[in-house]
């Protein structure tokens with residue numbers, strides 16, 4: 242895999258969960274890493290700049306600091322995101338706007354600020370962290386799913402407009418074993434049961450998502466732009482096939498079964 246030595250990677254929400262693993266992965270690959278989040282962690286990966294991604298002004302200020310201190314940005318991972326689950330009927334105006342401000346507009350504003358700091362001859366890359374929730378709606382995630390679908394669409398528009406200077410791709414994780422998700426499922430044991438229901442037999446670790454980001458930002462993906470990379474352990478069996486039975490013919494598909 243490409244060495245990122247001499248390259249600058251900005252990771253939004255790089256202080257916890259998936260973002261922290263992404264920041265650590267790029268740092269291990271040689272990048273100079275900058276992490277943006279609201280709260281400074283006890284031990285930050287790379288240079289931490291306190292930033293509310295939901296505020297255009299704050300994003301602009303953060304990239305001004307990045308420009309002054311590092312002079313360039315080669316990789317932007319738009320990872321900060323999320324939205325409280327809830328019934329669509331109950332969402333307040335503030336909650337609805339906040340979901341789009343963070344998941345969609347925060348990513349757009351960060352990308353806009355990054356663009357002028359990228360090398361004119363190309364090689365820079367943006368990886369947006371979407372979600373399978375943007376492609377497969379489930380109850381209680383209407384706002385989140387809509388925002389992640391918008392982010393996936395934004396990914397493709399930027400990929401068209403900014404090629405060949407900046408490649409823009411999206412990673413779509415399924416459930417990932419972060420502290421937030423473990424709490425959401427009601428603890429580690431309940432989360433493990435959910436993981437066992439996936440074809441890969443476990444939930445993704447943050448490092449699995451970090452590796453997908455590293456690939457998309459690397460020269461190995463030099464012709465990949467506007468793509469959505471599912472990292473969901475094979476997906477979920479549809480409800481009508483909860484028992485996970487294979488169709489009878491599938492076992493004999495190579496002529497050796499049955």
Ligand SMILES: NC(=O)c1ccc[n+]([C@@H]2O[C@H](COP(=O)([O-])OP(=O)(O)OC[C@H]3O[C@@H](n4cnc5c(N)ncnc54)[C@H](OP(=O)(O)O)[C@@H]3O)[C@@H](O)[C@H]2O)c1
Pocket residue numbers: 253254255256257258259260277278279280281292293294295320321322323324343370371372373413414415416417418419420421422
């Ligand atoms: N975990 C999953 O199963 C899963 C699945 C699919 C997709 N995703 C997506 O993956 C991304 C990361 O998820 P995660 O589970 O790792 O989240 P997490 O553990 O809750 O961490 C979120 C990170 O984003 C930062 N953040 C939140 N709101 C922010 C804001 N307004 N401004 C700046 N930073 C902000 C947080 O720091 P501060 O709170 O200090 O700001 C933290 O660093 C999200 O986009 C999420 O939608 C997660």
